Amino acid sequence: MYKILAADDEEDTRDTLCNCFPWESVGFTVVHQAGNGLEALSYLEANPVDVLLCDIRMPMMSGLELCKQIHQRRMGVRIVLLSAYRDFEYAREAMTYGVSHYMLKPAKYDDIVGVFTQLKTALDEAKDSLAAEAAEHGGALPGSGWGDPVISTIVKCVNTDYRTVTLQLVSETVEMNSSYVSVYFKKKTGMHFSEYVLKVRMEKAAELLKHGYMKAFEVSEAVGYANPKNFIRAFKQFHGITPGQFKNGR
Known part of the structure; x- marks a missing residue:
């Protein structure tokens, strides 16, 4: 099952979406719910997930700002934005941050099925491709992180510069904090970077x-x-x- 983090400041809407839709039937599971963007970002920094399902308008940190942070930190999270507003500017800005899909609230059952079926296919294909690449360059790792572009970049870096590679070097390559990279790599691969x-x-x-x-x-x-x-x-x-x-x- 791929992991979803759901972020929406409307608790009733969030609970209904997380608990009433049969996520397992489309290959996903909701692992955490956040009430605002800061809470979601804090969770992502310590707990890698595959997909962020996020409302655009939230207090403390908006969904768009959260997407921007994820994009700048190259966290490798697929993003589905939810909004009750038919605003093209929101959608256009969201696409610049690598947002996968944009859905209007309230999200319809068929729309959710369609979007997450596409996401699962994309995640499966990326996982298979990177697993094959990893097997070619040093063997596959335990864990389920091969669908992650950050892990792919780290693996390439190690296999190319194994003689001199360091955690600091790969952290600079993926533009992330070294402590976060260490935790991220372990959670995604089941193996410490060292x-x-x-x-x-x-x-x-x-x-x-x-x-x-x-x-x-x-x-x-x-x-x-x-x-x-x-x-x-x-x-x-x-x-x-x-x-x-x-x-x-x-």
């Missing part, structure tokens, strides 16, 4: 050792370890044998 970097380095080290022409200290440097002893220790913990034993086929 664990994924280790995985990529150790698999690359094994690949280099298989060729047989590089010594352990050379492989150590090639995958980002200045101290060969630290490399040997990490390799043995990951593969269960030392680099020398691996190279000799033991």
Whole structure:
């Protein structure tokens, strides 16, 4: 099930939409309800979701401002905006922030089915595409975050610059706070960022050792370890044998 965060300051409207529509039948589940944009943003900073279902007019932070924050932080959340106002300017501004769909309130049953069926198809296709890409570059990760463009960017960064990559580097690449990226990566993939970097380095080290022409200290440097002893220790913990034993086929 893909996760939905619903944000609307009208509690009755929000509860009806969240609890009366059969979300599971279209492949979604509502994991949280927020009464304003600030509350929704706070939840998103600590709890990655797949879709934000959001009213445009809310106190403290409007739906449009929330969309702008999500867009600027590249949170990788699909957005469906709800509004009781037939205002083209709202819709046009919303599209500049990558909003997926715009629905008028009260949302009709058939409209919700149509919009979220399209969203599920798009999420499924993105997930399958990124999973195939990840398998090609270091293997698939546990978890369900492959439909997320931020995770895809981080994975590409690690697989390209595994020798020198850091959490700060990928955070700057995706333009997010490093603490948030650390939490986000773990929640989306089921693996800590440092664990994924280790995985990529150790698999690359094994690949280099298989060729047989590089010594352990050379492989150590090639995958980002200045101290060969630290490399040997990490390799043995990951593969269960030392680099020398691996190279000799033991």
